[in-house]
Amino acid sequence: MAKYLISFPSAAMVIPDGEFEAVSRDAHAVIEEAKLAGVYVFGGGIDESVPPVLVAADGTAAEGGYPWAPTLDGGFCVLEIATRDDAIVWAARIAKACRCDQELRVFQFDPAS
Template identity: 75%
Template sequence: MAKYLISFPSAAMVVPDGELEAVGRDAHAVIEAAKAAGVHVFAGGIDDSVPPALVSEDGGVAQGGYPWAPALEGGFTVLELPSREEAIVWAARIAKACRCAQELRVFGVDPHS
């Protein structure tokens, strides 16, 4: 089984007025279904109110992330699934709930983790 990252940037989620509550309800229902199916690992979003910190190898800390990289933000779900096909099905369920397309990636296996 592989772990799949299903995600979207905040700007992708354009919710019509009055639908935000329904989006939240629908998204939480998909996560509850993933938990019930035993495939849920983690879900959440980047807290935009807390700026990133760039920590160097000597322990130094600079405010902000890599200046050359796009900002990391949005919503994330990690599911453990037996196939890419099943991951696509779950990503489609999340896309429908969130009213926006989802990016799908597989985590590489680190045998030491």
């Protein structure tokens, strides 16, 4: 079994007027289905009201993330699934519920972590 990150940036989630409640309901429903199926690990969203802090190896901290990297924002969930094809099915279900494309990535297993 592998763990898959299913995510979207904030800009991808463009909800038509009057559909926010339906999107919220549908997104929570598919996550509840993942929990019932035993594949849900965790999920949430980046709190965009709190700016990132870049912490250097020497312990110094500076406001902001990597200046050369795209902004990390939006929502995500991690599911533990047997196959990539099954992960694609779950990502499609989440995409349909959220009304936006989802990016699927696999975590590399590190037994020491």
